[in-house]
Amino acid sequence: MSKEIVIPFGPQHPVLPEPIHLDLVIEDEKVKQAIPSIGYVHRGLETLVEKREYPEYVYLAERICGICSFIHGATYCQAVETVMNVEVPERALFLRTIWSEYSRMHSHLLWLGLAADAFGFENLFMDAWRLRESILDELEATTGGRVIQGSCKVGGVRRDIDGETLDAMTTRLDGFRGELKEISDVFLNDSSVKGRMKNVGILPAKEAYDYGAVGPTLRGSGVASDARMLGYAAYGKLHFKPVVEDGCDCYARCAVRMKEVYASIDIIKEAVQKIPDGPIEVKVTGKPEGEYFARAEQPRGEVVHYVKGNGTRHLARHRVRTPTLTNIPPLVKMLEGCELADVPVIVLSIDPCIGCAER
Amino acid sequence: MGYFQMTKTVVKALIHGPSTIRYPAVPGKRTPISRGHVTIDPSLCISCGMCMRKCPANAICVERQEKTWEIDRFRCHVCNCCVEVCPVHCLTMENTYTAAATVHEGRELVPITYVKPEKPAKKEPEE
Numbered sequence: 001m002s003k004e005i006v007i008p009f010g011p012q013h014p015v016l017p018e019p020i021h022l023d024l025v026i027e028d029e030k031v032k033q034a035i036p037s038i039g040y041v042h043r044g045l046e047t048l049v050e051k052r053e054y055p056e057y058v059y060l061a062e063r064i065c066g067i068c069s070f071i072h073g074a075t076y077c078q079a080v081e082t083v084m085n086v087e088v089p090e091r092a093l094f095l096r097t098i099w100s101e102y103s104r105m106h107s108h109l110l111w112l113g114l115a116a117d118a119f120g121f122e123n124l125f126m127d128a129w130r131l132r133e134s135i136l137d138e139l140e141a142t143t144g145g146r147v148i149q150g151s152c153k154v155g156g157v158r159r160d161i162d163g164e165t166l167d168a169m170t171t172r173l174d175g176f177r178g179e180l181k182e183i184s185d186v187f188l189n190d191s192s193v194k195g196r197m198k199n200v201g202i203l204p205a206k207e208a209y210d211y212g213a214v215g216p217t218l219r220g221s222g223v224a225s226d227a228r229m230l231g232y233a234a235y236g237k238l239h240f241k242p243v244v245e246d247g248c249d250c251y252a253r254c255a256v257r258m259k260e261v262y263a264s265i266d267i268i269k270e271a272v273q274k275i276p277d278g279p280i281e282v283k284v285t286g287k288p289e290g291e292y293f294a295r296a297e298q299p300r301g302e303v304v305h306y307v308k309g310n311g312t313r314h315l316a317r318h319r320v321r322t323p324t325l326t327n328i329p330p331l332v333k334m335l336e337g338c339e340l341a342d343v344p345v346i347v348l349s350i351d352p353c354i355g356c357a358e359r
Numbered sequence: 360m361g362y363f364q365m366t367k368t369v370v371k372a373l374i375h376g377p378s379t380i381r382y383p384a385v386p387g388k389r390t391p392i393s394r395g396h397v398t399i400d401p402s403l404c405i406s407c408g409m410c411m412r413k414c415p416a417n418a419i420c421v422e423r424q425e426k427t428w429e430i431d432r433f434r435c436h437v438c439n440c441c442v443e444v445c446p447v448h449c450l451t452m453e454n455t456y457t458a459a460a461t462v463h464e465g466r467e468l469v470p471i472t473y474v475k476p477e478k479p480a481k482k483e484p485e486e
């Protein structure tokens with residue numbers, strides 16, 4: 001006769017780099033139920049908005065997460081700019097798009113490496129991270145920071161990239177695409193990768209939608225939903241189509257991320273072609289009054305920054321809903337009925353960023 | 360799907376040598392705009408306190424009376440904000456990393472040679 005037992009999983013775990021704790025109710029090696037608990041890394045960033053003036057808070061918004069830092073900063077700026085009716089110059093919007101896509105590429109390559117590590121493919125892990133390094137170099141050469149770019153500000157961006165550098169970047173991206181092909185073949189076709197991820201962590205399209213999944217978790221279930229379709233920043237002027245896979249399992253999510261890296265290369269190349277000349281920032285004066293929800297697509301899914309100004313230099317409220325937070329209910333759903341050995345891969349498949357989820 | 364898919368990569372890696380650098384024997388990569396640490400030219404500073412007011416991490420303390428400019432390297436998160444706001448451009452962002460330090464060494468106090476500019480003499484109202 002089988003007996004139910006509870007296994008604590010986390011918060012410190014060798015495979016997952018994130019402090020999430022799960023109580024797994026196990027029966028015969030099968031997970032019957034997973035009870036998540038978060039709250040190990042709460043930093044109180046949202047309260048700081050009352051102590052820092054809104055232009056300085058961009059730096060803090062960027063530090064919500066170390067991976068999607070640029071997009072956090074850009075989304076916050078987008079929210080404040082809308083509240084204050086600031087018209088951001090075209091060139092700044094294109095530069096934001098280019099940097100956002102570079103961040104997406106480095107985040108996805110980071111995740112692909114971690115996934116390879118989770119299913120025990122060390123060589124692939126190192127190869128993915130070696131490629132990621134070249135993207136980080138690109139970011140450092142254009143913004144001055146490898147991980148925290150700090151190049152967004154309310155009213156535009158702080159640094160320009162000149163035409164020559166942009167052209168050199170696209171040339172390097174062509175070479176990068178060739179190198180990426182080597183690892184993407186392994187991720188998409190190798191039997192050991194497929195064996196570990198196919199039919200693991202099933203999340204049907206309807207459930208993904210109902211439980212509020214976002215990002216690659218949702219697109220891996222066959223729902224074409226992407227905040228970039230809203231056309232914020234310069235996405236409205238580029239040909240952009242969301243990447244969708246309908247496998248509904250971990251493998252589909254992996255494939256979405258892999259293909260999004262290629263999509264990002266295309267977006268950057270198109271943006272470099274279309275980038276207009278002109279100023280990169282406008283001077284912002286005045287005090288924000290009003291409220292706005294800004295939405296943007298992060299590597300992990302849709303992020304919402306809510307700001308409320310009360311007519312002073314300090315915002316009254318700032319709230320962030322990060323993609324990981326919304327992906328936790330679908331995760332719990334995926335874990336029901338899976339094998340105990342598959343739990344790390346499934347948890348990783350939503351690309352958890354608990355530091356983001358708890359601010 | 361074929362076997363030995365990564366053979367090409369493996370052979371390439373064998374010939375190519377390590378992708379990592381032997382830090383600290385080989386210096387780390389940096390670009391001209393990499394953010395390393397903030398330095399000050401004390402002879403230029405007019406102790407206006409702009410850098411102190413704008414620093415998001417409260418890492419700078421400017422004392423007008425004592426004529427000092429102080430930075431806490433452990434608080435500074437190297438955002439380049441102070442360098443941008445300084446009206447006389449006496450702050451610069453070096454692209455070398457700061458060496459490791461103990462808590463006591465983190466604070467750096469720089470005396471500034473601030474000379475109050477002479478006020479232009481008021482013109483006598485013309486009769």
Ligand code: SF4
Nearest residue numbers: 404405407408410445
């Ligand atoms: S360093 Fe620059 S901003 Fe700071 S007090 Fe001196 S002059 Fe002013």
Ligand code: SF4
Nearest residue numbers: 414435436438439441
């Ligand atoms: S670089 Fe940023 S954190 Fe450091 S002292 Fe200057 S303003 Fe403050």
